[in-house]
Amino acid sequence: MSTEIGDKILAAFEEMSQRNTRPRRLIAERLVELAQKGDDFTTDDLWQELRAIEPTIGRATVFRSIEKLVDQSLLDRIEFADGSHHYRVCGGTHHHHLTCTKCHRVVEVHLCLPAEQLHAIGDQTNFQIEGHALSLFGRCQNCRQ
Structure with missing residues (x-):
C-alpha cells in the first residue's frame, strides 16, 4: 500500500499509540480500495469483509479504528434520513x-x-x-x- 491515504491512515494509527498490527494494516488497505472506488461502507460490512481475510480480527478493533479515523477527519460519517449511517474516505x-x-x-x-x-x-x-x-x-x- 503506497497511496497517500494509506500512509495517512497508518500514521494516524501510530499517533493514537496503536501498533501497526496486521489487522490495522488490513483495515488501511481495505479503506484505500474503498477510497479508490469512491464507495461508502458500514463498519459491520467492513468487519465481515476483513474476517474473510483474517478470521481472528476483532469487531471492536474495526469499530474503534473507524471511530478514531473519523475523529482524525480521515473518514466522514454520512448520515441518512432513516437514521442509519455509512462511512467514506473523502480526502480531507x-x-x-x-x-x-x-x-x-x-x-x-x-x-x-x-x-x-x-x-x-x-x-x-x-x-x-x-x-x-x-x-x-x-x-x-x-x-x-
Missing part, C-alpha cells in the same frame, strides 16, 4: 453529502453556507460556532423514475 477537503432517501446513494457537494451566514447564526444564538455539518436528503434520478 471541506464538503457535505447529499444522500438518496430510497437507495442511499451518496453524492459529495462542494458548496457551503457563506461565512457571514454562519456568523449571523452564531450571533442570533449567542454561540461561537466552531464547525458545522450540513446533511441534505432527497431522491436521486433513478429512484424518482
